[in-house]
Amino acid sequence: MAHDHMIEMLDLDAEVLHDYHRELTQWVGREAGDHPRVVDLGAGSGTGSLALARDLPGSTVTAVDVSPDMLAHLRARADAAGLGDRIRTVEADLDQPWPDLGPTDVIWAASSMHHMADPARALTSAFGTLRPGGLLVIAELDSFPLFLAGTPDEDLERRGHAEMARRRDEAGLHMHENWPTRINTAGFGAVNERRFDIDLRPPLPPATARYAEVSLLRMRDALEGRLATADLAALEKAATGTATRTDLSVRTTRTVWLARR
Numbered sequence: 001m002a003h004d005h006m007i008e009m010l011d012l013d014a015e016v017l018h019d020y021h022r023e024l025t026q027w028v029g030r031e032a033g034d035h036p037r038v039v040d041l042g043a044g045s046g047t048g049s050l051a052l053a054r055d056l057p058g059s060t061v062t063a064v065d066v067s068p069d070m071l072a073h074l075r076a077r078a079d080a081a082g083l084g085d086r087i088r089t090v091e092a093d094l095d096q097p098w099p100d101l102g103p104t105d106v107i108w109a110a111s112s113m114h115h116m117a118d119p120a121r122a123l124t125s126a127f128g129t130l131r132p133g134g135l136l137v138i139a140e141l142d143s144f145p146l147f148l149a150g151t152p153d154e155d156l157e158r159r160g161h162a163e164m165a166r167r168r169d170e171a172g173l174h175m176h177e178n179w180p181t182r183i184n185t186a187g188f189g190a191v192n193e194r195r196f197d198i199d200l201r202p203p204l205p206p207a208t209a210r211y212a213e214v215s216l217l218r219m220r221d222a223l224e225g226r227l228a229t230a231d232l233a234a235l236e237k238a239a240t241g242t243a244t245r246t247d248l249s250v251r252t253t254r255t256v257w258l259a260r261r
């Protein structure tokens, strides 16, 4: 059975890591100025677009993604939240020459830059899109969260993460870029870096068990043929048991870089 719950997983990330997302949006809000025109690159299910439209007064957001499914989901969420008139969607492959995205004060790229075939070229396009003095925000993750640290399943989950990291490297994802150097090389000024070490312990947000389940099932499916059959079965068992566990936690690191054109 396929468990490709990418959209749900992104939405759950926003819910479970709510404090991180809020702190990041507030930081960007302080830097962005009034009525910012924001472009959200690789907007996905809409976590950034919705938060920026909601929390940055007078902002408008252009959400760009290559996936029509993501954009349809984002549009439905925006409309349901009463933000539909502040968010427009643009379907585009950012590995190709970019469409004209209009005057732009803020470019936001959360967990999307590592997907670009050529991050240097994408950053050059971002530089060309931003007005002088405009703000670039890049957020990246080392890996998806660990949920089973300190439990009997800790080693299993760590093996899964290590294999996922190898898989991402083989797929050519840019997980190990020196982003500050890349940002400067594209022409931006001084880079402000902030690292968020997230370590949530019980009592956890209610959506945590489902987030752990979906994440572990996606990992299990992605590692079919790459992990021993017994490990795959153990991952499935751990995933489907999250609802009744009392030993879950959420540990992950996000790093964010801000720079001005």
Ligand SMILES: C[S@@+](CC[C@H](N)C(=O)[O-])C[C@H]1O[C@@H](n2cnc3c(N)ncnc32)[C@H](O)[C@@H]1O
Pocket: 010, 041, 042, 043, 044, 045, 046, 047, 048, 064, 065, 066, 067, 070, 092, 093, 094, 095, 109, 110, 111, 112, 115, 116, 117
């Ligand atoms: C891991 S998701 C991040 C989504 C969202 N920014 C967030 O923080 O939840 C990466 C997104 O980048 C999009 N993406 C990947 N490659 C792309 C490309 N070449 N052009 C446009 N979007 C792309 C994917 O469709 C996906 O929605």
